Amino acid sequence: MIYLSTGTNSIVVTPYQRATSIQPYYTWQIIRKGTFEEVVFYQDDNSYAPWYWSSFTISVAPTQSGLTAGIIVANSGEWTYNIYEMASPYDLNLSNAITLCQTGILIINGTYSTNQEYDQTDNSDIKYYKNM
Numbered sequence: 001m002i003y004l005s006t007g008t009n010s011i012v013v014t015p016y017q018r019a020t021s022i023q024p025y026y027t028w029q030i031i032r033k034g035t036f037e038e039v040v041f042y043q044d045d046n047s048y049a050p051w052y053w054s055s056f057t058i059s060v061a062p063t064q065s066g067l068t069a070g071i072i073v074a075n076s077g078e079w080t081y082n083i084y085e086m087a088s089p090y091d092l093n094l095s096n097a098i099t100l101c102q103t104g105i106l107i108i109n110g111t112y113s114t115n116q117e118y119d120q121t122d123n124s125d126i127k128y129y130k131n132m
Contacts, residue, residue, distance in 0.1 A: 005109045009058050018102065025045075
């Protein structure tokens with residue numbers, strides 16, 4: 001399971017174990033559970049040992065600057081991720097995929113406002129809050 005937060009994240013995965021090329025290129029597909037919203041993007045593998053593991057830098061941002069830059073716009077929640085081996089870099093067409101290298105669960109945590117706090121200023125009244 002991979003956890004992402006808003007901002008820049010470094011992710012380490014091992015898709016090379018199932019890759020068929022000596023120097024594979026990877027295209028990511030993420031699908032939101034429940035709504036089936038889909039985002040397909042490419043990001044360079046910046047691992048110094050790509051034959052053992054791969055490292056990707058993925059940013060979750062409110063605006064997108066290109067699906068080949070690893071910057072995605074995605075809502076908070078649970079997603080499924082698929083990593084495809086591609087013959088060439090920057091290919092976002094999944095029908096060109098050589099193979100599906102890895103799949104898993106991706107959790108995106110958004111930025112939330114601070115919890116609401118209640119301050120008791122009048123000592124003669126006791127206030128309580130109950131969820132119904």
